[in-house]
Amino acid sequence: MRRRDFLRQAGAAVGLAPALQALGVSQALAQAGQLLRDLPELRSENGYLKTELIIEMGRFQVGGRMLHLPAYRFQHMDAGSLPGPTLRIKPGDKFEWDLINRMVPTGIPDGATQKQIDDLSQLEYTNVHTHGLQVSPEPGGDNVYQELKPGDPPQPYSYQVPGPETGRPQPAGLYWYHPHKHGSTSRQAWQGLSGAIVVEGDIDAVPEIAAARERVIVLNALLVNPAGEVPRAGIAPNAGFSPFTSIPAMPTDILLTMNGQLQPVVELQPGEVQRWRILAAAPHRFYWLEVEGHTLFQIGQDGVPFAEPRPVDRILMAPGNRAEFLIKGGRAGTYAIRAVEYEQGHPGGARPGWIIGTLEVAGEARDDALPTRLVTPPRMPDQPVARARTITFKGEISGGVPKGEFIGATEHAGHDDTTLPAVQFYLDGKVFNADRIDQHVVAGTVEDWTLVNEDVFQHPFHIHVNPFQVVAINGQPVDDDTWWDVIPLPSKGQITVRMFFRPDVTGKTVYHCHILPHEDNGMMANLRICPPGSDPYNLSEEVDQCEI
Amino acid sequence: MRDMSLSAFRVVFNAVSLAGLAVLALGSPGSAGSETLPWPDDAVKRPYIFTQQHNVDGRPDAESRIQKIRLDWPLQVQLPGNPAVWTFVEDQSVLVEPRGRTMVYSPNRIDGTESIFVFDFALAADAKDGDAGVITLATEELPASLAPVMPNGVFVVKFHVIDPD
Ligand SMILES: [Cu+2]
Numbered sequence: 001m002r003r004r005d006f007l008r009q010a011g012a013a014v015g016l017a018p019a020l021q022a023l024g025v026s027q028a029l030a031q032a033g034q035l036l037r038d039l040p041e042l043r044s045e046n047g048y049l050k051t052e053l054i055i056e057m058g059r060f061q062v063g064g065r066m067l068h069l070p071a072y073r074f075q076h077m078d079a080g081s082l083p084g085p086t087l088r089i090k091p092g093d094k095f096e097w098d099l100i101n102r103m104v105p106t107g108i109p110d111g112a113t114q115k116q117i118d119d120l121s122q123l124e125y126t127n128v129h130t131h132g133l134q135v136s137p138e139p140g141g142d143n144v145y146q147e148l149k150p151g152d153p154p155q156p157y158s159y160q161v162p163g164p165e166t167g168r169p170q171p172a173g174l175y176w177y178h179p180h181k182h183g184s185t186s187r188q189a190w191q192g193l194s195g196a197i198v199v200e201g202d203i204d205a206v207p208e209i210a211a212a213r214e215r216v217i218v219l220n221a222l223l224v225n226p227a228g229e230v231p232r233a234g235i236a237p238n239a240g241f242s243p244f245t246s247i248p249a250m251p252t253d254i255l256l257t258m259n260g261q262l263q264p265v266v267e268l269q270p271g272e273v274q275r276w277r278i279l280a281a282a283p284h285r286f287y288w289l290e291v292e293g294h295t296l297f298q299i300g301q302d303g304v305p306f307a308e309p310r311p312v313d314r315i316l317m318a319p320g321n322r323a324e325f326l327i328k329g330g331r332a333g334t335y336a337i338r339a340v341e342y343e344q345g346h347p348g349g350a351r352p353g354w355i356i357g358t359l360e361v362a363g364e365a366r367d368d369a370l371p372t373r374l375v376t377p378p379r380m381p382d383q384p385v386a387r388a389r390t391i392t393f394k395g396e397i398s399g400g401v402p403k404g405e406f407i408g409a410t411e412h413a414g415h416d417d418t419t420l421p422a423v424q425f426y427l428d429g430k431v432f433n434a435d436r437i438d439q440h441v442v443a444g445t446v447e448d449w450t451l452v453n454e455d456v457f458q459h460p461f462h463i464h465v466n467p468f469q470v471v472a473i474n475g476q477p478v479d480d481d482t483w484w485d486v487i488p489l490p491s492k493g494q495i496t497v498r499m500f501f502r503p504d505v506t507g508k509t510v511y512h513c514h515i516l517p518h519e520d521n522g523m524m525a526n527l528r529i530c531p532p533g534s535d536p537y538n539l540s541e542e543v544d545q546c547e548i
Numbered sequence: 549m550r551d552m553s554l555s556a557f558r559v560v561f562n563a564v565s566l567a568g569l570a571v572l573a574l575g576s577p578g579s580a581g582s583e584t585l586p587w588p589d590d591a592v593k594r595p596y597i598f599t600q601q602h603n604v605d606g607r608p609d610a611e612s613r614i615q616k617i618r619l620d621w622p623l624q625v626q627l628p629g630n631p632a633v634w635t636f637v638e639d640q641s642v643l644v645e646p647r648g649r650t651m652v653y654s655p656n657r658i659d660g661t662e663s664i665f666v667f668d669f670a671l672a673a674d675a676k677d678g679d680a681g682v683i684t685l686a687t688e689e690l691p692a693s694l695a696p697v698m699p700n701g702v703f704v705v706k707f708h709v710i711d712p713d
Contacts, residue, residue: 064590065588065591066588108583109616110584110616110618110710111615111616111708111710116612225587226587226588226591227585227586227587229585234601236599236601236602237599238597238599238626238664239626239652239654239664239666240597240624240626240666241594242594242597245596245597245598245599245602247601247602248602248613248615248616249596249597249598249602249615250596251593251594251595251596251597251621252594252597253592253594345657347628347654347657347658348626348652348654348664349652349653349654397657397658398600398628398658398659398693398694398696398697399599399600399601399697400600400693400694400695400696400697401696402696420696420697422601423601455656456655456656456657457657492656
């Protein structure tokens, strides 16, 4: 029997899954080598969408293992999905969801006392962030200061996605949602809690793109113990195959999945063009992504489309980045989809290379066209730089430095004042404090931020609401009109980014390292976006106002 | 081939049945402390990894940091060093056997260290449920960056063996 037929039969066996669902199995899928699945989707209608975003426990077969994880589902779905279902919206849409938290404690260390279990209860608190959407961060919107405990009443979130009438519509591309409760974010990401948001718009009308089969591909890294649960404990980095250990220790494994599947097969015909939208949702691993023997014609970065396709051999994706590209099937054959070995600065050297999936080129040959022109990307407004700032990134992983200003994830590790946090990460020498305003900026202005990295770790900078462009690397000017919302900083180097704070979105929000264990352990700070015309520049960090 | 598919299905089904029981155990109300979930027999045996953050030597909370180790699972200690050199202190260790060591390059992560020393251990062949064990390593030279977390230039982890099966 041909391999492909076998794969199909394996798929048929999985078709018996309803019986398993009754036992609480959300997804009896994912023997290595099965076909890449499409994620469930929900689409807005007539400019509006409302659903529930429910986090529920499920059991997921990943490779040869059964994992026990919380997973997102929308209201209309019977079971959770690992990763979460995809939302499809358009610029100008309003969408709303009620977040419901039904997480239960899992991954508890052997021998933990009830007190030790209770002390970590914040690890099941959650909220939701719409990464990259240029929407209000105010309460009830994309507000990452909210927290929802298991069993709390549903928490409503409402978003007005900027439309054409604003003059700066949300660019059409790939965005995403994930939990952002400080101290719990990384663990919930290692549990796979993440989902794609596709904003549809101008680029979808490019004929060659409209004709292409589209795939939304979410890359997750699941950090699991032998019971298939994510350790519910403090964590510390280590060398070796699995990059983190827990405190207390338990054996861990790291599984790099595509759409919740271990090493799935993606099918493509020779000469066929497909459109892949890839989301790097893993909290720590950088993906230096390549598809063996194939050029990636990149058409967008972090949700923002390009003017024309850019052919590249591989794309570096830091945690939180999105890359969208066209891929044209080469000669019939089997090709590796790889996360190439990458030195991101983790203790013990480069993260190992991984084959995360297989491209199988087979079937009838065709010769699909690739586009030469795409769309007109948004432009940086031509106005003077209102302010230049410098932000310094520094981590501390010896375990020997007393607790900083904030009591974040380090408290979750079970430490008290007599002990030392396992790790701490600082912006401008400080760990996160929700009550401090680290930067006051004014909506409608342009600023340059120089991000100085004192570590070898390539901390990826992320800021909420507004994307940015890179204007200098290590002080040398760069001519690049790519928009980003996450950019890795060079080891022991610096990047200068230029931001335009859109005039119609104000409020308090955050910027942080998108290595989520760094964020949870301090590497985040607050930004107050003040209304146009205000003058908050001389306010101290204690003042959460916009005028003196 | 059809048989192969079916047997794969059975494996899945068995795993689900087991896991289903585990959910009931976890959900039992009023339980004091954690339940011991079964780990699959065929699991790849990754080690329990201990870093300087696990040290109990000189810590006031040492008693609350005694580890549980499941019988038959490997152990590993990773400590930053070079030029400092860590060595296994056999006469202050209990119930473990050294199973090899190496040094991996890890420059500029922790001040005063260029590498991570990696020590593999196995539980002693006669280890059994309830036994107590200790791993001790020491260095003569200690970088200042590590003095707060391992004040005496000594690394100690203490554990009890459990055998859930
Ligand atoms: Cu970082």
